[in-house]
Amino acid sequence: MPSGTVIPPSTQLGWRETSSLSGTGLTIGVLAMQGAFVEHVRVLTKLGATVREVRLPRDLDGLDGIILPGGESTTIGKLLEAWGVLVPLRSAIARGLPTWGTCAGAILMARDVTDTLPGQPLLSVMDISVRRNAFGRQVQSFETVIVIDGMDTDVPFPAMFIRAPKIESVGPGATAIATLDDGTIVAARQGTWLATSFHPELTSDARFHAWFLDIARANLEHSSDPGFAGAAMP
Amino acid sequence: MTTITDRPVASQVSANGATGVHARTESTWAVKRGLAQMLKGGVIMDVVTSDQAKIAEDAGACAVMALERVPADIRKSGGVARMSDPDLIRAICESVTIPVMAKARIGHFVEAQVLEALGVDYIDESEVLTPADDEFHIDKHGFKVPFVCGCRDLGEALRRVGEGAAMIRTKGEAGTGNVVEAVRHARAVLGEIRKIRSLPIEELMTEAKRLGAPYELIREIHSTGVLPVVNFAAGGIATPSDAALMMQIGVDGVFVGSGIFKSENPAKMARAIVMATTHFRDAGIVAEVSRGVGEPMRGLEVASMPAGERLASRGW
Numbered sequence: 001m002p003s004g005t006v007i008p009p010s011t012q013l014g015w016r017e018t019s020s021l022s023g024t025g026l027t028i029g030v031l032a033m034q035g036a037f038v039e040h041v042r043v044l045t046k047l048g049a050t051v052r053e054v055r056l057p058r059d060l061d062g063l064d065g066i067i068l069p070g071g072e073s074t075t076i077g078k079l080l081e082a083w084g085v086l087v088p089l090r091s092a093i094a095r096g097l098p099t100w101g102t103c104a105g106a107i108l109m110a111r112d113v114t115d116t117l118p119g120q121p122l123l124s125v126m127d128i129s130v131r132r133n134a135f136g137r138q139v140q141s142f143e144t145v146i147v148i149d150g151m152d153t154d155v156p157f158p159a160m161f162i163r164a165p166k167i168e169s170v171g172p173g174a175t176a177i178a179t180l181d182d183g184t185i186v187a188a189r190q191g192t193w194l195a196t197s198f199h200p201e202l203t204s205d206a207r208f209h210a211w212f213l214d215i216a217r218a219n220l221e222h223s224s225d226p227g228f229a230g231a232a233m234p
Numbered sequence: 235m236t237t238i239t240d241r242p243v244a245s246q247v248s249a250n251g252a253t254g255v256h257a258r259t260e261s262t263w264a265v266k267r268g269l270a271q272m273l274k275g276g277v278i279m280d281v282v283t284s285d286q287a288k289i290a291e292d293a294g295a296c297a298v299m300a301l302e303r304v305p306a307d308i309r310k311s312g313g314v315a316r317m318s319d320p321d322l323i324r325a326i327c328e329s330v331t332i333p334v335m336a337k338a339r340i341g342h343f344v345e346a347q348v349l350e351a352l353g354v355d356y357i358d359e360s361e362v363l364t365p366a367d368d369e370f371h372i373d374k375h376g377f378k379v380p381f382v383c384g385c386r387d388l389g390e391a392l393r394r395v396g397e398g399a400a401m402i403r404t405k406g407e408a409g410t411g412n413v414v415e416a417v418r419h420a421r422a423v424l425g426e427i428r429k430i431r432s433l434p435i436e437e438l439m440t441e442a443k444r445l446g447a448p449y450e451l452i453r454e455i456h457s458t459g460v461l462p463v464v465n466f467a468a469g470g471i472a473t474p475s476d477a478a479l480m481m482q483i484g485v486d487g488v489f490v491g492s493g494i495f496k497s498e499n500p501a502k503m504a505r506a507i508v509m510a511t512t513h514f515r516d517a518g519i520v521a522e523v524s525r526g527v528g529e530p531m532r533g534l535e536v537a538s539m540p541a542g543e544r545l546a547s548r549g550w
Contacts, residue, residue, distance in 0.1 A: 034275040070272050072296040138355035139378045141265045142258040162268045181256050202268050
């Protein structure tokens with residue numbers, strides 16, 4: 001794109017087919033307490049996964065992975081606690097359940113959160129520090145494109161930041177996999193866990209979801225291997 | 235397919251465009267609409283003080299609407315209802331970490347400019363306030379801040395989207411605690427969408443004319459089967475069952491105005507409505523959360539209300 005030409009990424013890219021139905025045979029949960037969960041359900045379904053909305057502890061049984069969507073982290077956290085989902089979900093993730101948090105979901109996953117409410121229920125599993133609403137209020141929300149390390153393509157990914165959190169640091173267990181031009185970390189990976197400040201589910205680009213499904217499938221095959229001890233982290 | 239809703243807004247800027255590599259574009263249509271997508275499945279509560287805003291946030295509200303008087307009190311006090319005091323809005327913005335919305339009068343683009351300058355996250359161009367223009371609404375594409383607008387039917391919803399509203403809500407009849415009008419408006423919008431889905435393509439222009447809606451948006455709905463923006467219910471929701479009713483009818487979330495802080499126990503009512511909105515299909519849970527919430531707000535019968543007192547008829 002020539003410099004000076006400003007075209008929102010969400011409108012310049014069409015649906016990027018990832019060729020495969022990479023979700024076939026996988027059961028993926030999408031936390032459905034509040035927020036943009038239907039958008040994730042739609043992409044996962046399109047990629048062939050069996051999708052289950054998660055609102056109660058019993059919805060966690062038999063999942064091969066789970067997505068924690070964008071929304072209000074304070075609302076989602078309170079609902080997780082009120083319905084007894086917080087503790088079993090945290091245990092499932094700690095046992096290695098492939099998990100991807102977008103925006104509010106990334107806040108819930110982070111071990112350390114700045115600028116949330118005192119006593120806010122969080123999952124606190126992933127070795128990242130996150131600052132809530134770090135880019136400012138809604139008028140500072142923006143779109144850009146970024147490159148994701150580990151995704152097997154050089155085509156930049158459209159990224160939408162909506163009252164988004166920043167990943168201020170990654171601990172020894174986690175790796176930064178995407179940054180803005182100014183160095184701000186906006187995506188991280190820790191084994192089978194992904195956290196993004198932005199919203200692939202709001203774009204027409206399914207590559208990030210396909211990548212998460214690949215991680216979930218690899219985990220499933222790995223854990224059915226008799227030598228696998230079920231350790232949390234590779 | 236490029237549609238008129240993909241049109242970038244006039245005010246887009248590039249925060250770090252100087253590097254030219256990965257330019258940032260603020261306030262695009264997708265980003266404006268995107269915040270509304272983050273509010274889905276949630277409850278947006280009217281609050282008139284910072285303390286109420288905290289109660290709402292603690293109860294699990296996904297956003298608050300900052301205003302001087304809730305609609306039930308606007309009805310009682312009469313006079314001209316205007317945008318709220320900037321000090322009040324700023325205080326509420328500082329007291330909570332969730333998004334803050336505020337209301338501007340229909341057509342009052344300067345009130346909207348002031349609200350944008352104050353940094354609110356969403357503006358409600360609202361019939362609950364006294365209209366400033368009895369013919370024209372605000373050109374909402376011209377703002378960086380996104381707008382939500384009320385509607386009674388699909389034509390009105392799509393006129394507002396055409397003007398740049400990034401989120402739609404039913405008007406209902408605000409300040410009555412009576413859900414009947416919200417039900418009527420939600421059924422009208424969703425029923426008209428179902429009808430458009432079933433029409434052959436050659437009938438769409440005449441349908442656009444009949445509804446008074448932009449043709450491109452009718453075409454879009456014909457192919458997608460959904461509104462191009464998030465659609466909440468508002469106006470008269472007063473109990474957990476009211477919220478679950480609107481969700482089952484097919485809206486994306488609910489606004490509760492007078493229904494929280496005009497009830498006997500606002501904190502309990504707020505929390506119960508949040509719970510019922512998440513678990514709207516589970517009657518056992520709606521029953522459970524409805525226990526012991528105290529008296530809901532006292533309601534008004536809309537059918538016997540003089541036409542001049544109906545707020546929903548404001549807007550064009």
